[in-house]
Amino acid sequence: MLVTLNDLLIKAKAENYAVPATNIDNEHNLRAAVEAAEEMNSPLILNVTPQANPDLEFFGPIAAKMARRSSAKLCLNLDHGRDFKSCLLGIRSGFTNIMIDRSTLPYADNVREVKEMVRICHELGLTVEAELGHVGMGVQYDVDGDQALTDVEEAKAFIEETGADALAVAIGTAHGAYKGTPRIRFELLHKLRDAVPVPLVLHGGSGTGEENLRRCTREGINKLNLSNDLKKAAIENLTNRDLSGNTVYQLYPLLAEGFKNKIKYYIELCGCQGK
Ligand SMILES: [Zn+2]
Numbered sequence: 001m002l003v004t005l006n007d008l009l010i011k012a013k014a015e016n017y018a019v020p021a022t023n024i025d026n027e028h029n030l031r032a033a034v035e036a037a038e039e040m041n042s043p044l045i046l047n048v049t050p051q052a053n054p055d056l057e058f059f060g061p062i063a064a065k066m067a068r069r070s071s072a073k074l075c076l077n078l079d080h081g082r083d084f085k086s087c088l089l090g091i092r093s094g095f096t097n098i099m100i101d102r103s104t105l106p107y108a109d110n111v112r113e114v115k116e117m118v119r120i121c122h123e124l125g126l127t128v129e130a131e132l133g134h135v136g137m138g139v140q141y142d143v144d145g146d147q148a149l150t151d152v153e154e155a156k157a158f159i160e161e162t163g164a165d166a167l168a169v170a171i172g173t174a175h176g177a178y179k180g181t182p183r184i185r186f187e188l189l190h191k192l193r194d195a196v197p198v199p200l201v202l203h204g205g206s207g208t209g210e211e212n213l214r215r216c217t218r219e220g221i222n223k224l225n226l227s228n229d230l231k232k233a234a235i236e237n238l239t240n241r242d243l244s245g246n247t248v249y250q251l252y253p254l255l256a257e258g259f260k261n262k263i264k265y266y267i268e269l270c271g272c273q274g275k
Helices: 005-015 027-039 055-066 084-092 107-123 138-144 154-160 184-194 210-218 230-234 246-268
Strands: 018-025 046-048 075-080 097-100 127-132 166-169 200-202 222-225
Touching: 005 018, 005 075, 005 127, 005 222, 018 075, 018 246, 027 046, 027 246, 046 055, 055 075, 055 084, 055 230, 075 084, 075 138, 084 097, 097 107, 107 127, 107 154, 127 154, 154 166, 154 184, 166 200, 166 222, 184 200, 184 210, 210 222, 210 246, 222 230, 222 246, 230 246
Parallel strands: 018 046, 018 222, 046 075, 075 097, 097 127, 127 166, 200 222
Antiparallel strands: none
16 A cells, blocks of 8 residues: 555654665566565555656656555655655655755755645645755765764754654765765764654665664664665676576566565565564
């Protein structure tokens, strides 16, 4: 069934676990994600980024339809809506949560834009995720891994002012592959968890390390965004196989299988199996 972010994360925050948010961009990995959730009896968040899949009006309704007819509780999330237009397109295309990412703007502008989106989405029964502090790119991690971490007092005020339903925080992770070793600030995470009343989101989960992620998802993170690790697992499922004679159509299910198995691994890691 198709649900909002609050339908999944309020329970996750109360019970100290996280729900994976897996990036999907085609029918095969969409189907694989839905099957993983069903087979694990788990909630799951389907992430679509306009950067990877600009044709939201085509793909959104397909993903929404597949979610609606599934037995699993699934949220369809527009990931990193970086401008007003893509957020509105997301709403029109059947997404049930809109992440509006204005984290590179000055604080006051971020507040203003998020507040506006919250007003629109709440009127429609949808939820909103925002970002404060900035989760950068892993390729620059050795340079800017310490910069733009989320400030606790600011995060608290930001949620009061905007009314956002979930907050993506910067505690030392990065998007994509890391150049250097991730340094997760658990102390900062604990302070944020205690000060901010809404569920916290971790972007840049891939490559962060199993032990770090297990701790994050028990100590304050309720939504774990994953992309790179899933794509890698899909490719790895093609290696060490005799692919001679296979057509491209036979490769899609193999890619989807690798993707699905990795999502199941993350469902277990996040502690949301059976939830
Ligand atoms: Zn992200």
